[in-house]
Amino acid sequence: MSPLIPPEWESIEAPSIVVEPPGPRSREVLARIERRAYPGLSAGLTPFALAHKRAWTVTDVDGNVYLDLASASASVPLGAGRPELLGPVTEALARFGNEDSHALVSELTARFGERLLEVAPASLTRYDIALNGTEAIEIAIKLMRRSTGRPVIIGFHGSYHGESTLTAALGAEAAEISRGLRGLVGGFVHVPYPHPYRSPLRDPRPGGSGDATVDYLRDHVLFHALDPSEVAGVMIEPVLGSGGCVAPPDSFWPALTQLCAEHGWLLCADEVKSGMGRSGHLFAVERWGVEPDLMCLGKALGGGAMPIGAVLGSERAIGGFDDVPTGSTWAWLPAACAAAMTTLDLFEREPVLENVGELERLASARLGELRDRFERIGEVRATGCFMAIEFVRDRETKERDPELQDAVAAEALRRGVIADSSTTSLNIQPSLVMPGEALERAFEIVAEAIEAALAAEGS
Numbered sequence: 084m085s086p087l088i089p090p091e092w093e094s095i096e097a098p099s100i101v102v103e104p105p106g107p108r109s110r111e112v113l114a115r116i117e118r119r120a121y122p123g124l125s126a127g128l129t130p131f132a133l134a135h136k137r138a139w140t141v142t143d144v145d146g147n148v149y150l151d152l153a154s155a156s157a158s159v160p161l162g163a164g165r166p167e168l169l170g171p172v173t174e175a176l177a178r179f180g181n182e183d184s185h186a187l188v189s190e191l192t193a194r195f196g197e198r199l200l201e202v203a204p205a206s207l208t209r210y211d212i213a214l215n216g217t218e219a220i221e222i223a224i225k226l227m228r229r230s231t232g233r234p235v236i237i238g239f240h241g242s243y244h245g246e247s248t249l250t251a252a253l254g255a256e257a258a259e260i261s262r263g264l265r266g267l268v269g270g271f272v273h274v275p276y277p278h279p280y281r282s283p284l285r286d287p288r289p290g291g292s293g294d295a296t297v298d299y300l301r302d303h304v305l306f307h308a309l310d311p312s313e314v315a316g317v318m319i320e321p322v323l324g325s326g327g328c329v330a331p332p333d334s335f336w337p338a339l340t341q342l343c344a345e346h347g348w349l350l351c352a353d354e355v356k357s358g359m360g361r362s363g364h365l366f367a368v369e370r371w372g373v374e375p376d377l378m379c380l381g382k383a384l385g386g387g388a389m390p391i392g393a394v395l396g397s398e399r400a401i402g403g404f405d406d407v408p409t410g411s412t413w414a415w416l417p418a419a420c421a422a423a424m425t426t427l428d429l430f431e432r433e434p435v436l437e438n439v440g441e442l443e444r445l446a447s448a449r450l451g452e453l454r455d456r457f458e459r460i461g462e463v464r465a466t467g468c469f470m471a472i473e474f475v476r477d478r479e480t481k482e483r484d485p486e487l488q489d490a491v492a493a494e495a496l497r498r499g500v501i502a503d504s505s506t507t508s509l510n511i512q513p514s515l516v517m518p519g520e521a522l523e524r525a526f527e528i529v530a531e532a533i534e535a536a537l538a539a540e541g542s
């Protein structure tokens with residue numbers, strides 16, 4: 084097995100903060116964007132301007148170097164600027180430039196599609212091409228409805244599937260994401276995600292499905308509100324990503340797959356974030372031996388070098404018709420296929436998943452210590468390189484504390500650690516090849532940041 088990281092990354096040292104961010108150069112760039120861009124863009128920006136990225140570090144234009152625990156929204160799995168990806172990508176660009184893979188394909192398309200199906204769960208035998216995760220979900224929604232002839236898709240509170248009209252309405256991570264859309268886009272019914280800490284549904288009922296969420300679906304949703312024959316299927320993140328890095332209890336999967344089988348529902352795994360190693364398996368469904376009918380991929384599929392998405396499906400789900408137009412011009416650009424092929428090679432050659440397992444063990448220990456130390460942490464979670472800290476005002480009431488969470492993220496940034504202050508938790512999603520020492524350092528800084536945020540609250 085080849086070493087995990089290129090030798091030149093071994094000497095990387097971070098973080099190093101030389102000027103309080105945002106420094107003067109960052110402020111200047113951000114002000115220009117604020118003057119001319121859609122205000123909603125400026126509102127969400129991390130407060131510095133990027134100079135360059137390398138491995139698990141980000142350098143800003145004022146010379147600060149940060150440890151990156153966001154990984155470009157979990158789309159850079161193997162470190163930024165991975166040298167092995169550059170050759171194949173530039174070679175494909177030089178050879179093909181752009182081509183619309185809905186019209187003209189090369190052998191590379193065939194090879195990459197076959198390779199993807201080889202590594203995917205055995206239930207998935209066909210693929211469709213997409214530009215990114217959002218488009219993959221859009222396509223999957225159409226295909227599920229077409230193959231079953233049924234309109235309704237069941238989604239989950241807490242899930243994120245994208246920001247386009249359709250994907251925002253299927254998602255339910257935060258009410259503001261679908262504000263203005265709920266009343267316009269029909270056909271999605273939501274139930275609570277099987278969230279061991281937050282679900283309002285407690286224990287499974289005696290004589291029921293064995294799982295509280297599936298009992299709720301059976302006993303309430305299907306009894307009071309929805310005829311099973313209206314349902315095309317279920318769209319679920321096998322590990323809730325942006326919604327807080329939550330893994331369902333083991334009881335959930337057998338009960339859900341049984342329910343789907345009973346009613347002919349398609350089970351679609353949104354592995355846009357959880358796929359390509361982040362859960363500790365190449366695909367998160369492998370963790371529970373689940374064989375979905377469809378799977379959506381994006382983000383890390385292109386190795387952090389190129390945008391690419393895919394929908395994989397069984398014969399039943401996507402093999403029996405050709406009359407649903409899907410996708411867009413840049414889907415499976417040859418250079419993106421080259422990046423994705425090389426990414427799969429790297430996963431095969433290098434001990435990436437082993438490293439994810441080690442980072443998960445390290446994170447579980449450090450996060451547990453943080454929870455013991457700080458009363459205002461309600462829960463900590465680690466599933467592979469999905470890690471999260473959930474802040475509360477009070478452990479008993481579990482009242483969420485987004486202000487403290489934002490303050491911790493800001494204090495961490497000032498100290499040189501970039502984490503994602505998401506809707507419900509501080510999400511930590513390191514590069515899958517980050518060395519343990521770098522993650523240890525990041526956790527020390529997060530602990531200092533929590534101290535500082537709590538001290539500022541009291542002052």
Ligand SMILES: Cc1ncc(COP(=O)(O)O)c(C=O)c1O
Binds near residue numbers: 215218246320324357
């Ligand atoms: C689970 C999940 N699905 C779909 C998407 C949409 O992917 P993208 O924004 O890369 O198009 C995301 C993005 O965060 C995601 O986390």
